[in-house]
Amino acid sequence: MQLKWVTSMQTRSFTRSSPTLAKKKKSNKKGGNKKQDAQDEENEVVEEIDTRKLLKEAENEFAKSIELYNKRVTQVKMGRANPSIFDGLQIQLANQRKAKFQDVAQTTLKGGKYLTVTVFDPHDTKNVVSAILAANLNLNPEADPNNPQLLKVQLPNSTKEWKAKQLKELKELTDDFKTAHNNKSSLANLRGRYLKQIKDVDGSKDVIRKLETDIDKLFKEYATKLADSFKSSEKTLK
Structure with missing residues (x-):
């Protein structure tokens, strides 16, 4: 698949002009001769891609990354007061069966001081307690x-050790969302994906460089937002 520039005079804050890309979908025939290749070239289907829309799409993806990061930060800051804290547990049931915690119980936060766990089947209560x-x-469920289906979990006061643990998790989360290439939502992953799209373009080198610069500007802009969010959250844990 080959991409080519098609000049357009649409404007955007990133660049003075916003050309479009022509994405060519070639014939799938194999083993043709030169005449056939020429015929295939003529039969190529061209799909125009507006670079202004491409940049807008990239900006939206960067914004979604920060939004997801902030949601994860909220979970880290909640710590043991997070009603989802038990969701990753596996519950050992009768007859050697296992089930996800969410399939056998539900957790709610009461007044910020304790969690209540409602077990759907009273026969599973002991197994839920054991898993916690x-x-x-x-955390000690009582x-x-x-009501044999209701557990109360008192939340301990936050200690320096616990805050240090939360801060470590927060730093790891921030690094993951900034630089981890195996995280599809990370800023680095998004930057790499869009730069790869641009490298596949066949067109003006100057225009390509401008578009690469625009993507880098977006990366730096949202990396700054990520750092600001981290600093704000860091203060609450010190």
């Missing part, structure tokens, strides 16, 4: 004497 204790979260 085995997770080493320093059964309600009047």
Whole structure:
């Protein structure tokens, strides 16, 4: 697949002109001769891609990355007060069966001081308690004497050690969203994907360089937003 520039006078803040790309879809025939190749060239289907829209799409993807990062930051800051804290647990049921925590119980936060766990089947209550204790979260579920399906989990006061653990998680999360190429939502991954698209273009080197510069500007802009969000969250954990 080959991409070519088609000149257009649309404007955008990134560049003075916004050319479009012509994406060519070649014939899938194999083993042709020169005459056939020439015929295939004539039969190519051209799809125009507006670079202004390409940049807008890239900007939207960078914005979504920051939005997802902020959601993950909220979860880290909530720590043990997060109702989703048990969602990754596997519950050992009868007959050697295993189930996800969400399939056998539901957790809610009460007043910021404790969690309540509602077990759907009273026969699974002991297994849910065992799974929570085995997770080493320093949380001790207590059964309600009047309701065998209800557990109360008192939340301990935040300690320096716990805050340090949260801060470490926050730093790792920030690095992941900035530089991890194996994270499809990271800024580095997005930058790499769009630069790869641009490298596949056959056109003016000056125009290509401008578009690459625009992508780099977006990367730096949202990397700054990521750093600002981290600094703001870091203050709350110190």
